[in-house]
Amino acid sequence: MSLCVSSDLSSVPRIFYAEPAVSLPNFLERVNETTATDRDVELLGRIASQDRAAFAEFYDRHATLMFSVASKILNNASEAEDVLQETFVQVWQKARNFNPKLGKASSWVAIMVRNKAIDRIRASQRRSRLADEAGAEFSIVSEVSDTANEAILGHDKAKLIQSAIVELPVEQRRAIELAYFSGLTQDEISKKLNEPLGTIKARIRRGLLKLRDQLEGGL
Amino acid sequence: MNDERMEEQASLHVLGALNPDEAREFKQAMQADPELQKFVARLSTATGALAGSVEAAEPPPQLRAKILAQFGEKQKIISLPQRGGIAFWLPWSWATCVTILCVLLFTQESRLRLTVGSQAQQINNLNQLVQSLSATTNDLQQTVLALQATNRLANLRIAMLNSVVADAPKTVAVSLWDNEKQNGVLVGQSLKALAADRDYELWVMDENQIPVAAGVFHMDASGAIRMDFKPSHAIKTAGKFCVTEEIKGGVASPTLKNLVLASN
Numbered sequence: 001m002s003l004c005v006s007s008d009l010s011s012v013p014r015i016f017y018a019e020p021a022v023s024l025p026n027f028l029e030r031v032n033e034t035t036a037t038d039r040d041v042e043l044l045g046r047i048a049s050q051d052r053a054a055f056a057e058f059y060d061r062h063a064t065l066m067f068s069v070a071s072k073i074l075n076n077a078s079e080a081e082d083v084l085q086e087t088f089v090q091v092w093q094k095a096r097n098f099n100p101k102l103g104k105a106s107s108w109v110a111i112m113v114r115n116k117a118i119d120r121i122r123a124s125q126r127r128s129r130l131a132d133e134a135g136a137e138f139s140i141v142s143e144v145s146d147t148a149n150e151a152i153l154g155h156d157k158a159k160l161i162q163s164a165i166v167e168l169p170v171e172q173r174r175a176i177e178l179a180y181f182s183g184l185t186q187d188e189i190s191k192k193l194n195e196p197l198g199t200i201k202a203r204i205r206r207g208l209l210k211l212r213d214q215l216e217g218g219l
Numbered sequence: 220m221n222d223e224r225m226e227e228q229a230s231l232h233v234l235g236a237l238n239p240d241e242a243r244e245f246k247q248a249m250q251a252d253p254e255l256q257k258f259v260a261r262l263s264t265a266t267g268a269l270a271g272s273v274e275a276a277e278p279p280p281q282l283r284a285k286i287l288a289q290f291g292e293k294q295k296i297i298s299l300p301q302r303g304g305i306a307f308w309l310p311w312s313w314a315t316c317v318t319i320l321c322v323l324l325f326t327q328e329s330r331l332r333l334t335v336g337s338q339a340q341q342i343n344n345l346n347q348l349v350q351s352l353s354a355t356t357n358d359l360q361q362t363v364l365a366l367q368a369t370n371r372l373a374n375l376r377i378a379m380l381n382s383v384v385a386d387a388p389k390t391v392a393v394s395l396w397d398n399e400k401q402n403g404v405l406v407g408q409s410l411k412a413l414a415a416d417r418d419y420e421l422w423v424m425d426e427n428q429i430p431v432a433a434g435v436f437h438m439d440a441s442g443a444i445r446m447d448f449k450p451s452h453a454i455k456t457a458g459k460f461c462v463t464e465e466i467k468g469g470v471a472s473p474t475l476k477n478l479v480l481a482s483n
Contacts, residue, residue, distance in 0.1 A: 056287055064275060071273075072276075077276075080276070081278065085285070085286050085289075089286075101256055103264065106271070111235065111263075147274060149272060161268045179234040180269060201231065202227070204231060205223075208234070208266070211269070215268055216261070
């Protein structure tokens with residue numbers, strides 16, 4: 001199964017080949033981001049060799065993001081601490097499994113802490129309640145002054161990201177949030193929002209692609 | 220599976236919204252398709268940013284130490300050999316030396332205590348032995364004295380000298396001779412008084428029956444005599460004793476016709 005078997009780019013959807021134009025400032029920011037990513041790759045390599053100092057630095061770089069995600073999903077500080085602790089144990093044990101070709105380290109640890117938090121919710125059968133709460137309000141705040149991204153990327157980038165997310169169509173944004181922060185499957189989202197499954201899939205696809213394009217273009 | 224379908228699956232995958240069977244199938248497809256991996260990586264950037272868009276919450280400060288402490292023991296084990304300098308090992312070396320010294324001193328003290336105790340016991344035994352030997356020595360000394368006394372008596376010779384003169388039958392004398400000391404005592408009575416120019420002379424017969432002059436004495440009217448005597452030369456074994464009447468001062472050889480007393 002290959003998505004890019006033809007040398008004729010005109011036959012390939014834009015999302016698979018299109019590289020947005022990058023201005024000089026954006027280029028420099030991307031260089032800095034690449035450097036930061038390289039640092040994470042280096043740290044994870046050292047953690048794989050049981051380097052405690054590297055582990056401490058990695059904690060300092062990502063603990064706020066991970067704890068923020070866990071706190072948002074669980075809405076309980078004590079449980080968020082437990083999940084954070086479990087996730088860092090997993091980082092220590094699974095660091096050698098990290099593949100930088102499949103994404104950034106921050107995305108890797110974010111999905112790990114998200115999965116653990118969702119597992120905990122499922123184990124305690126609180127998902128329906130949280131799904132209801134998620135349906136009542138958006139998880140993503142519009143103000144950018146105190147988001148978790150700011151701790152990693154700085155104020156300006158965090159503001160750009162927040163603007164890109166908030167500017168997503170409401171139906172796309174809500175489907176994405178229900179999947180990511182409430183741990184609902186596509187079927188559950190379909191039922192929750194009383195929309196056809198195909199519609200939910202399409203909303204999620206379009207929303208993520210738009211967000212990716214905006215982030216790649218702006219960062 | 221068309222491209223749009225694959226994009227939907229990739230989007231649901233990065234959000235964790237695929238059903239378990241779909242998720243397993245998608246991972247298999249991704250492993251075989253590098254382009255799909257790149258596409259997923261780019262979508263993951265979006266979900267990473269999405270995760271960071273929530274309100275920031277700082278973990279408790281003590282949680283960091285708690286988490287790092289879980290891996291502290293192993294770190295200590297790894298880092299210990301890295302502190303290979305003299306400054307690190309010196310205190311441990313001193314502690315080891317002091318410990319060994321304490322053990323040696325304790326062992327030495329224990330040995331000394333045992334030795335002192337053993338020697339004290341030996342001294343007590345020796346004192347008891349000395350007391351026992353002292354008592355034995357006293358007994359032996361008493362025995363020696365008794366033996367010496369017995370031996371001395373054995374060396375004494377007592378002889379009765381009887382009269383050989385018909386007109387003086389009561390004349391009698393006793394000679395006590397100590398062969399070891401080569402002297403003796405003569406005690407007599409009822410001896411006839413002599414003229415002023417005459418003396419009695421005592422003779423001791425040696426082992427060869429040769430008379431040896433042993434002393435002269437004068438007798439007055441009392442008729443009794445007690446005289447210490449000593450032969451003119453050494454007597455190995457005294458045989459008989461006899462007394463003769465001689466000219467005053469005695470003679471070198473006895474006059475047999477003047478024999479007065481003689482032992483058996």
